[in-house]
Amino acid sequence: MKTLEIRLSQKKYSISIEKGILGKIGEEIGKIYQNKKIAIITDSNVEELYGKKLIDSLSKNNFKTKTIVIEPGEKSKSLETAKCIYEGLLDFEITRSDMVLAFGGGVVGDIGGFVASTLLRGIQFIQIPTSLLAQIDSSVGGKVAVNLPQGKNLVGSFYHPEAVFIDPELLRTLDKRFLYDGLAEVIKYGCIKDRELFDRLMEIEGQEELFDSMEEIILNCCSIKRDVVERDERDRGERLLLNFGHTLGHAIEKYFEYNKYTHGEAVAIGMYNFTKKSEEMGITEKGATRLIKEIILKYNLPYKMPDIDRDSIIKAIRLDKKNESDNLSIVLLREIGDSFIKKINKDHIDLYLV
Ligand SMILES: NC(=O)c1ccc[n+]([C@@H]2O[C@H](COP(=O)([O-])OP(=O)(O)OC[C@H]3O[C@@H](n4cnc5c(N)ncnc54)[C@H](O)[C@@H]3O)[C@@H](O)[C@H]2O)c1
Structure with missing residues (x-):
């Protein structure tokens, strides 16, 4: 098993990564949690595939569980769903000394963490993240949230888990589009901090080699995010580096009302086009642009800027919630593996667009 320690100002916990860890999860949780009640939050896809395996292992270790299943997909990351989860948890007579277990992709992790932080x-x-995006990104860093009709992740907080358990084997059942979606973020880590990871991704040949390397890849990504988060817990400085490709990516996603591109696809377009201009x-x-294009294509992601009028993109970028008032x-x-943050006046964003 590979383990990473996260040391924050108020809290310490570990991320454990191992193929097949789900099968012995009851034992692992027993090492850090002595009470017996666990409320599992999951979505119906993950529940159908892995719910029994999880419950079997928890029951074997004498945990008393209740499973709350939400609909898969971004639409579930809402206050309405949060309310249903609160009700399910209260029916289970959950107390502050019990445990919530978020078992799923980023949607389940974000809403599960949000509910746990507020109830x-x-x-x-x-957290037991089950999609690649959740295993390398959303389960690390403590951001929990739900969406509002006005925008994504508008209600939330920073709330860290007691532990994160990652089983790379679960990714074998992930739909390919979600796998590549997560790989866009893996490529991002390589671009901003880790040339070796970037080169490794370039070398990998075929799906089996990718899955064989997955434990190592996840460890690399989590450790980059861990380092950045430890230095900037509240997202006010270095953590912004994780936004490489996202300024343009978010604007593209938003322009198409989250229907045309996945998050990773939009980020891939953002990484390529910003780098093309800065080169x-x-x-x-x-x-660097040529290499980024090559790797993006290798992992079935798009790089070409869609046909959007420039003013709409600029408007969407100016409205990004990470902006300050004028900047x-x-x-x-x-270069690949070395990134920096540049603060610009909002009126100058035009200069950085192809
Ligand atoms: N908190 C953070 O720091 C952070 C960072 C990045 C993204 N996010 C959030 O993460 C969310 C996206 O996460 P996501 O891409 O995991 O989406 P998701 O949770 O919707 O999962 C994608 C799909 O894969 C299915 N799935 C998950 N694991 C599976 C498995 N092992 N086998 C088969 N199917 C599986 C899910 O049921 C779902 O249909 C967004 O809401 C985004 O805002 C949060």
């Missing part, structure tokens, strides 16, 4: 002013929770401006080393921070590469 009874905070119930401890554990032309002499900020990024020559050849916005963009992330650029010096």
Whole structure:
């Protein structure tokens, strides 16, 4: 098993990564949690595939469980669903000394963590992320949230789990589009901080080699995010580096009302197009754009800017919730594996678009 320790100002916990860890999860949870009640929050896809395996292992270790199943997909990340989960947890007579277990992709992790952070002013929770995006990104860093009709992740907080358990084997059942979606974020980690990871992704040949390397890849990504989060828990400085490709990506996703591109696809377009422009401006080393295009295509992601009028994109970027009043921070590469944050006036974003 590979383990990463997360050390934050108020809290310490570990991320454990191992193929097949789900089969002995009861034993693992027993090492960090002595009470017996566990409320599982999951979605119907994950429940159908892995619910029994999870419950069997927890029951074998004498845990008393209740499973609350939500509909899969982003629509479930709402206050309405949160209310249903609160009700389910109260029916189970959950107390602050019990445990919530978020078992699913980023949607389940975000809403499960949000509910755990708010019900009874905070119930401890554990994350078992099951999608690649959740295993390398959303389960690390403590951001929990739900969406509002006005926008994504508008209600939330920072609330860290007691532990994260990652089983890379679960990714074998993930729909390919979601696998590539997560790989866009893996590519991002390589671009901003880890040339070796980038090169490794370039070398991998075929699905089996990818799955064979998955434990290592997840460990690399989590450890990059861990380092950044430890230095900037509240997303006010270095953590913005994780936004590489996202300024444009978010604007594209939003423009198409989250229907045309997955998050990872939009981020891939963002990474390529921002780098193309910054290479032309002499900020990024020559050849980086070509490499990014190659890796994006290798993992079945798009790179071409869709046909959107420039004013709409600029408007969407200016409205991004990470902006300050007059400024916005963009992330650029010096070279693959080395990135920096550049604060620019909102009126100058035009210069950085192809
Ligand atoms: N908190 C953070 O820091 C953070 C970071 C990045 C993204 N996010 C959030 O994460 C969410 C997206 O996460 P996601 O892409 O995991 O979406 P998701 O949770 O909707 O999962 C994607 C799909 O895969 C299915 N699935 C999950 N695991 C599976 C498995 N092992 N086998 C088969 N199917 C499986 C799910 O049922 C779902 O249909 C967004 O809401 C985003 O805002 C949060």
